[in-house]
Amino acid sequence: AQKITQTQPGMFVQEKEAVTLDCTYDTSDPSYGLFWYKQPSSGEMIFLIYQGSYDQQNATEGRYSLNFQKARKSANLVISASQLGDSAMYFCAMRERVSQGNLIFGKGTKLSVKP
Amino acid sequence: EAQVTQNPRYLITVTGKKLTVTCSQNMNHEYMSWYRQDPGLGLRQIYYSMNVEVTDKGDVPEGYKVSRKEKRNFPLILESPSPNQTSLYFCASSPRNNLLYGYTFGSGTRLTVV
Numbered sequence: 355a356q357k358i359t360q361t362q363p364g365m366f367v368q369e370k371e372a373v374t375l376d377c378t379y380d381t382s383d384p385s386y387g388l389f390w391y392k393q394p395s396s397g398e399m400i401f402l403i404y405q406g407s408y409d410q411q412n413a414t415e416g417r418y419s420l421n422f423q424k425a426r427k428s429a430n431l432v433i434s435a436s437q438l439g440d441s442a443m444y445f446c447a448m449r450e451r452v453s454q455g456n457l458i459f460g461k462g463t464k465l466s467v468k469p
Numbered sequence: 470e471a472q473v474t475q476n477p478r479y480l481i482t483v484t485g486k487k488l489t490v491t492c493s494q495n496m497n498h499e500y501m502s503w504y505r506q507d508p509g510l511g512l513r514q515i516y517y518s519m520n521v522e523v524t525d526k527g528d529v530p531e532g533y534k535v536s537r538k539e540k541r542n543f544p545l546i547l548e549s550p551s552p553n554q555t556s557l558y559f560c561a562s563s564p565r566n567n568l569l570y571g572y573t574f575g576s577g578t579r580l581t582v583v
Binding site for chain 2: 363387389391397398399401404445447449456457458459460461462
């Protein structure tokens with residue numbers, strides 16, 4: 355079974371609008387961390403945002419926020435006020451304490467921002 | 470500057486010719502890992518290391534070797550590369566077992582095996 359599922363292979367959003375990228379995860383470990391990374395066409399992996407399994411509040415970093423719904427095992431990334439530079443691949447990932455902290459990735463969502 | 474350095478960034482090689490991709494980090498991280506990225510498959514872990522002289526297989530270890538003789542270095546070795554190892558490779562490091570920290574990634578190595 356997939357640990358991280360990203361159901362949107364590709365998405366389009368109009369510049370200046372908000373967009374939500376979906377991520378669901380599967381774990382029985384009560385201690386885990388959830389991450390989102392951005393990969394522009396240049397190829398590097400850029401860390402965006404982190405959410406811990408015990409965090410009470412949703413994480414926010416500038417225009418990025420993580421909509422964490424623990425009971426539903428979802429960790430959606432919300433990008434507000436999209437910019438052309440947000441066009442990239444986005445990966446959701448998880449670390450579990452039980453698996454010695456290995457980072458497990460979803461297959462990614464390609465976001466295209468239209469002017 | 471805290472970073473993970475991979476070399477080379479780009480490499481084209483022929484089937485069967487042994488190669489090494491180097492990875493070095495300057496953050497004193499215990500944990501290091503190698504991933505390969507292929508279209509539609511996301512990033513898959515090849516090998517990881519919890520500390521010096523401690524390495525273990527990830528999800529796709531076949532055809533690869535690693536070593537961890539020093540804390541800062543974690544080279545990836547392809548003894549006899551094949552075309553199905555054409556991929557984008559990432560090295561990453563992290564403080565050990567701290568879920569508050571993500572990985573720091575290298576810039577990637579784009580390998581083509583012909």
